[in-house]
Amino acid sequence: MDGFEVGPLTVSRLCLGTMLMGTSTPVREAHTMLDAFIEAGHNFIDTADVYGDGLAEEILRPWLARHRDQVIVATKVRFRGSDPGGEGLAPDRIGKACDASLRRMGIDVIDLYEVHAPDPDVPLEDTLEALDGLVRAGKVRALGASNYPAWLLAWAARTQDCHGWAPFAVLQAQYSLVERSVEMELLPFCRSAGIPLTPWGPLGGGFLTGRHGRGIVPPAGSRVAEAADDLEEAAQRRATEGNFRTIDELRAVANECGASVPQVAIAWLLNQPGVAAPIIGPRTLEQLRDLLAAASLSLSADQLRRAGAHTAPPEMYPNRFLAEQNHINPEQPLRRAGHPVSR
Ligand SMILES: NC(=O)c1ccc[n+]([C@@H]2O[C@H](COP(=O)([O-])OP(=O)(O)OC[C@H]3O[C@@H](n4cnc5c(N)ncnc54)[C@H](OP(=O)(O)O)[C@@H]3O)[C@@H](O)[C@H]2O)c1
Structure with a gap:
């Protein structure tokens, strides 16, 4: 499968998340998973300073010592x-946080440095200028934002543009067949601005696996079963009729293709325009091996439609008003004076 351009980087169409490495996933298994991931032709790894309070980055250090040139690290x-x-x-x-991440991973440049969420207590300009400084200092190759609302991402992009600061080259946001809010504002903006999306939680934290469904109690020990009520993947948040119907559709499509439910859920994301690379979060090597096959799973237009039929976000004003009464396409790429029409 071809790569995807993220700013100056070319990333594989699957990204391997490390959130569970060193905590739920033992270190040795984590290293075997990283090996299997690159052996399958992928190069994109996602971590964060807070995963295991630095443990995930530390676990990467001995592995990166052998494979640094083969991967893009976010x-x-x-x-x-x-x-x-x-x-x-x-x-x-x-x-200080950038230096600490570099030290923990034993590398001298971070390929993608992302703000994990907005910080309303700090002026946006101060943060963006500091991030630009890291790029200029050669500590970071490109920048990204995560968990930003669309208005703030647009504001940040414009601010970076005006000051000539390094831009956000990617957005990392929760996106899956059971969490599609990004389709309302973020994804249309990202497509217009040429900012690719890397979806986190592509299986809804483990809901889109076939182990959950109408009348099925989530298996003990699974993420969904253990999730506290305020977590995104909490069982009660997922237990909607639309989500259960989606599981039924995914099972049917998976049977037609000789694939698994998680593979179909990831393949659906790979077919959404503007999505660069779903960040897969397998807990075990077996789960990883299953997910790797999603990259080459081809779904028909009808299968894609059926998979997405029950969870589309509600039609919203002003888009509904513009499209239905005024025949204006609110998702038409933004025209900007002096710039070619963006993707
Ligand atoms: N930017 C952010 O705020 C943010 C937030 C969260 C995550 N992330 C990133 O995104 C990555 C993925 O997020 P996520 O862990 O929530 O992803 P996810 O794909 O929605 O959920 C992963 C869970 O799905 C289950 N699973 C995965 N593959 C499976 C398979 N083949 N068969 C059966 N079950 C399978 C496992 O559940 P069980 O453990 O129950 O078996 C696993 O823990 C993380 O590693 C992290 O890098 C970023």
């Missing part, structure tokens, strides 16, 4: 951690 800054301590996106903290 990490993140924002949430509370013990090194450098504190939290947030103040310039001073960003600088």
Whole structure:
């Protein structure tokens, strides 16, 4: 499968998330999974300074010592951690957090450095200028944002543009067949601005696996069964009729293709325009091997339609008003004076 352009980087169409490495996934198995991932032809790895409070980045260090040139590494800054301590996106903290991530991973440049979430306590300009400084200093190749609302991402992109600062080259946001809010504002903006999306939680935290469904109690020990009520993957949040029907459709499509339910869920995401690489989050080597096959799974237009039929987000004003009464396509790429029409 072809790669995807993310700013100056070419990434594979699957990204391997490391959130569980060193905690739910033992280190040795994590390294075997990383080996299997690159052996399958992929190069994109996602981590964060807060995963295991730095443990996920530390686990990557011995593996990266052998494979640094073969991979694109994304990490993140924002949430509370013990090194450098504190939290947030103040310039001073960003600088220290970047150095700490570089040190933990034993590398001298981070390919993609992402803000994990907005920080309303710090002026946006201060954060963006500090991030630009990291690119200019050669500590970071490209920048990304995660968990930004569309208005803030648009504001940030315009601010970076005006100041000539390094732009956000990617958005990392939750996106799956059971969480499609990004389709309302974020994804149309990202497509217009040429900012690819890397979906986290592509299986809804484990819901889109075939182990959950109408009347099925999530298996003990699974993420969904254990999730606290305020977590995105909490069982009660997923237990909607639309989600259960989606599982039924995925099972039917999977049977038609000789594939698994998770493979179909990931393949659906790969077919959404503007999606660069779903960030897969397998807990075991067996789960990873299953997901790798999604990259080459081809779904027909009808299968894609059926998979997505029950969870489309509601039609929203003003898009509904513009499209239905005024025949204006609200998703038409933005025209900008002096720029070619963007993707
Ligand atoms: N930017 C952010 O705020 C943010 C937030 C969350 C995650 N992330 C990134 O996104 C990555 C993926 O997120 P996620 O873990 O929520 O992804 P996910 O794909 O929605 O959920 C992963 C879970 O699905 C189950 N699973 C995965 N593959 C399976 C298979 N083949 N068969 C059966 N079950 C399977 C496992 O559940 P069980 O453990 O129950 O078996 C696994 O823990 C993370 O590693 C991290 O890098 C980013």
